[in-house]
Amino acid sequence: MTRDAILRAAEAEVSVARNAPLPRPGLPMVTLVRNEMALLPPFLAHYRDLGIGHFFILDDASDDGTAAYLGAQDDVSLIVSPHRYGDPVTQADYPYAGPVRPGMRRNNLWKSLLLARFVGEGWAAQCDADEFIHLPPGTDLADVADRLDAQGANAVWAAMIDLYPRQARDVLGGGAADPAYFFDGTRHVTLSGRRVPRHRYESARHRLAVTAGVARPLPFHRRMQLRLVGRSQGPSGTLVKQPLVRWHPQARHLTAHVTTLDRPSRSVLLPLAHYYYHHGTGAKLDGILASGGYNKGNAAYRRLAAVLTALDGRGIPLTCPLSRPLDGYAGFAATGNAAGL
Structure with missing residues (x-):
């Protein structure tokens, strides 16, 4: 065209x-x-x-x-x-x-x-x-674009890292108005020669769904495959994106996460802090579930509401032994979720 x-x-x-x-x-x-x-x-x-x-x-x-x-x-x-x-x-x-x-x-x-x-x-x-790129102090997105240009790249991948407060009530309402946020402090994805980076962790989203009884735990062989080899998707889907792109009009999105741009950087990985569980989610969920209009009959939002309601009702925190306080680019780099800058 x-x-x-x-x-x-x-x-x-x-x-x-x-x-x-x-x-x-x-x-x-x-x-x-x-x-x-x-x-x-x-x-x-x-x-x-x-x-x-x-x-x-x-x-x-x-x-x-x-x-x-x-x-x-x-x-x-x-x-x-x-x-x-x-x-x-x-x-x-x-x-x-x-x-x-x-x-x-x-x-x-x-x-x-x-x-x-x-x-x-x-x-x-x-x-x-709800997606916030984190960069080293003193670096902005133009600096990242310059580095990508020097590599001949036309896109960069980011690992989507789910953030969450301590308690489900901080998300549903009735908890802290400005809660502290955490993430699962382990490597989520790795860059590879494949089209899409390899997922190496199940994600906080899947962990919490299992804890709430809404999802089944991964079989042992799947957990080992994720950790040791990686997969093109995690149990919660594709949790990588291209948040910075060198666009041209003939390019397009194949999915919400993957474009037709064919030269993503092989050395730069950005951390994309994803406020999947934030202090305004509860009010938003109420509106979504009442009005509809989202993908697959609001399935993802109905699942999220079920997870949060179950955890809140049982007094189970969103945090776990892996949890690490959000502390900017340095924390993501230390856990293998940022590289190349």
Whole structure:
């Protein structure tokens, strides 16, 4: 598909509700949000500090004040779509992607077209509102892009590290308003010559689901395979992403985590702190489970609610002997979850 045709598809799918009046020098960021007011202020502040100068944020019909808040930010262009996250994608919507898989989510289409329309060619960040890249002190995302350019790379992988507070009530409500966060302090993924890094750990998400009785423990041979050899996916799915990409209009997202960019760095691994369990999750869960519209009938969110409710009811903490306090890039590097910077 030609560049002009891709841009026409982008203009039909997403439109600008408000241009940023005062974007700053720096890299662009593309983000999709729905009802993320608990995280948006720290998210924007975090990435401004990492050198993002212009945010292109598609709001998926939020009803918690997200759109009004974003509309008041000088460096945010607010983007909207006539469709919803859970709407099916047809071949006509995504003509340059090859065969559209059954059940493909709209977010894959949106991310590709946002980057094509508002970035075109060049480096850009693409993170969700609950994903926070950590870098060494004094380093910003432009520095990382320069290093990747020197390597001839057009993307970088990040390990998604689930963060959590001490107690389920800190997530569901009724606990600490500003809790301390922890992560499982063991190596989660390793870079390899394969297309996707190798998963080496089950993830805190799976650990907590097993503790709550919502998931089964991995068989011994699977645990050993993860630790010693690695797998392309963990028991909770693909927990790696490409949060910094050198885009071009013909590139696209194959999934929410994997793009067609074919030269990711083989030496740089970024840590992506993932606030899967945060102090605003409980309120968000209530809205999601009441309204629907997410993938597979809200299955992931129904599972998350079941895990948190079970752990809270039994007084079981989210922390475990592996837990380590969130302490920035140094902590992720010390546990094998960051490299190359």
